Amino acid sequence: MNIDLNIYRLVWDRFKSWSKLKALRSRAAMLIREVILENFMSYEYARVPLKPGLNIVVGPNGSGKSAFLQAICVALGETYTERSKRLSDLIRWGEKRARVSLLLDNSVREDGRRPIQQFDSDVIRISRTLRRDGRYSFHINQRGAQKQEVVEILRRLGFDPENMLIIMHQNMAEIFAALSPQERLRRLEEAVGFQSFRADVTEARRRLSGILSEEESLNQLLERSRETLNYWREQYERLQEKKRLQTRLNFLQREMAWSRVSELEEAIRRLEGEAESAVEALKRCEEDQERYNLQIRESEQRLKELRGMQAELIEKRVTYERDLGVYRYAIMELRDRIAEIDSMMKSLGERKKGLEENFKELRGRLKAGATLEDYFKLFEEVERKEAEAHESWIHGLRGRREEAGKQLASLEERLIEAEGKAAAALDGLRRIEALMDEASSLYIEARIQAALLKERMEGLRRRLEYLRGEVEKASKSLKEAEAEALIRGARIETGRSSDEVMNEIRRVGGMLMAMADIREEAEAMYESYSKTYKELLEKAQRVRESRVKVMEEVEERVKKWRDVTRGLVEEVNQRFQSLLSRLQARGEVRLTNEMDIEEAGIDIYVGFKGGEVRPLDPYTQSGGERTTAVMAFLLSLQQKILSPFRAVDEFDLHMDPRNREVVTEFLFSTLEGSSDQYLVITPSQLFLKGGNSHIILVHKSEGSSKISLVTGDEGEGCEV
Incomplete structure (x- = not known):
């Protein structure tokens, strides 16, 4: 397949850009010279110098170690912290404002140039002031500045305080283990400066989308032109x-x-x-x-x-x-x-x-008495007269009844x-x-x-x-x-009625009305649109050719992204496996779904002490195994990360003494011969064999965090 030379040129420009970032990293050397804290969390006032190489912050729990790293990130523009969602909560109790200042090294490097050339001074002072009312302000060299200006300076140095592969706060090992493979890959690309390859693919796809949209518009225009041409032909x-x-x-x-x-x-x-x-x-x-x-x-x-x-x-x-x-x-x-x-x-x-x-x-009752004869006579008389009266009444009543009948x-x-x-x-x-x-x-x-x-x-x-x-x-x-x-005209004898004639007139008139817009120049218009249609066909052909080229460009950019990402993962995997072998563990960093840039991700597999190799997640491994695996992955990346400043809080959380010693030794060996600046925080005791270390002791006295320093050979071979 023939690939346009512009594709190779674009890829080559990306490699030169990445080389420039690497060169900028080499010029940047040490990033932070000193950190000044005023009324920040448990700090009343502290000036803490940082050195090239390894800076170890040690101290008991609650002494203010994590607050020190948090102060650096807040000064560099971080908005959200794991300690508080409101920046005003980071102000020391009883105070109205807090301020964190960073002194950045901007001295002339071996190539005769400063890391940030817009500032003609060896030191750049970046300050951020927090107020109780929630307002905050930035200052660069005592001059008021916008947050975007600070972020732009950090971007030039390859530093991103929001990327946990550059700044891993306390308990972020758990968060990293819970990230999706896709999010891990994006964080890795941003940390090593490979996000430009993904951006190239996105930009090419955007252009392809524009070309596809233009092609669709041209096709629609061709369709309309074809319809118009057919219309004039019909006219x-x-x-x-x-x-x-x-x-x-x-x-x-x-x-x-x-x-x-x-x-x-x-x-x-x-x-x-x-x-x-x-x-x-x-x-x-x-x-x-x-x-x-x-x-x-x-x-x-x-x-x-x-x-x-x-x-x-x-x-x-x-x-x-x-x-x-x-x-x-x-x-x-x-x-x-x-x-x-x-x-x-x-x-x-x-x-x-x-x-x-x-x-x-x-x-009957009186018969017995012989003396009562006279009474019987009297009774007989009464009985006779009563019978006569009864018969007289009966006779009268019968007469009256016969008359009524x-x-x-x-x-x-x-x-x-x-x-x-x-x-x-x-x-x-x-x-x-x-x-x-x-x-x-x-x-x-x-x-x-x-x-x-x-x-x-x-x-x-x-x-x-x-x-x-x-x-x-x-x-x-x-x-x-x-x-x-x-x-x-003369009379016509027709056999049709006027309705029949009128119907035909209406039919013919309707046909003529449909032709009312027909003009005499229809032939000229037809020839003109025929020419325009031919030109559109030629333009559509050119757009199709451009689409093919851009599709090839997208494919090539995806291939280049896949190649560099695969190479990066393979190199990181080698170092990861090497470190795991020293930790009596096995594992692998694997690129998944590499054929689809949107679904591609990184899976991390680990197994300790002969155990089965399983994906890294918040549930399978123990706390120490999870922290050890995440630290092994971070240390495998160190030579690829662009930012000259990196930090890890409680890198040895839940680690056993053996793993803590191996990780510490590997950390020293990784930074050996490097001018990068690395800040690690631990509450544990460490035995330091190397001399390129800067020890910061943090303790709390009367509610205020205090700083003590052990620098250079003072820390060699010592136990902290």
């Missing part, structure tokens, strides 16, 4: 059709004019015929109207007679009904009286029977007779009502028909008047239509 082809349709339209308009004359003549004949029919219908309606009026008069007379007969029958029925009521009431009274007499007769019979029984019983029979006969007369009157009323209903129906029907005829006659008169008006208007329109038709 030209339809121009001749338009002329033919115009000729046809002229003939149809002439045919339509004479067809209109024929239709008007026919319409006049039809209207005159309808007017004659209306006159005849009106005459018939007048005859029917007279007949219905006669029927109405006869019905009214018949109804009058029937109403008289109905009134007489109603009066008779009322009389009969009244008699019926009287008879029924009298019968009811007589029946009540008979019932009362029967009741009295029954009561007298029972009374007589009771007296007889009483006298009989009394007589005769009256009852007479009333019942008269009641039956009255009921017959009432029924006859009711039947007569029903016959009269039937006759009245029949007469009413005839009357109503005659009235309705008369009203309908009246309405119809009025409609016929209006219709007749309308038809005469229409004949007059049609005659006038006929004269005008004949005049217009003569203008269009």
